[in-house]
Amino acid sequence: MTDRNDSLAISLFSEIFMADQLARNRISRALPRGMELSHFSVLNHLARLNEERTPAQLAAAFHVTRGAMTNTLNRLDWAGHVHIRPDWDDARRKLVSISPAGRSACDAAIQAIAPVLAEAVADIGEDRLRAALPVLRLLRQKLEGGR
Template sequence: MSQQTDSLAVALFSEIFTIDQLAHNRLSKALPKGMELSQFSVLNHLARVGEERTPAQLAQAFHLTRGAMSNTLSKLEWAGHIHVRPDWNDARRKFISINPSGRAAREAAIAAVSPIIAEVVEEIGTDRVRLALPVLRELREKLGAG
């Protein structure tokens, strides 16, 4: 790898890490009181897939440890946003689904963060964002494969 490629890689990942931190901070502040970005992400995932998931499946989907996912799921259960049921075939396993309260909380979160995201996209320009998406998707796929 050349020094030029090294510099380019460092610059790219520096931008990605900074964007991640800034987006996390800005969106976290906009979420409804008491909701964390991790909780919104899980609710959004459950709503999109439309079926039950095990905690292990959710941890894998988010590239988290089971402990980190259990913490988020405990908070969502305490808030009344998810339904947790035992696996009738294996009592050690549980299934998680989003409930009506969780759907309402997800919708409130989307309503809170959408204007922020839309404003940023508008300022950058939709054509430029469309051009960036394939590169970002490929980068995500390459990192996810490793």
């Protein structure tokens, strides 16, 4: 890379890291009491998929360790937000699904964070954000492929 490209990459990733930190902070504060961002992320993922996943699949989807995902799933299970059952075809595995209470909690979280997200979209403008999405998506795909 040239010095100019290095500077561009550093500036780009500095902005992404700061935006990520600020977004996580704002969304975390808006979430219902007792819900963490990791909890919401897993519930939202399961709600969108609408099918069971193994803890290992969830860990891979979120790029976290199996231990970290197990901790999150245990907390969600304790709260009654997920169902964790043995895999009937392979007793060594477990399957996780969102519970009705988890769907309600996810919906409540979406209601709570929607104003924060809507404010950002309104201030920046839908067209500008829509134009940025393909570049951010390509960057994510490039980073996922470069493990």
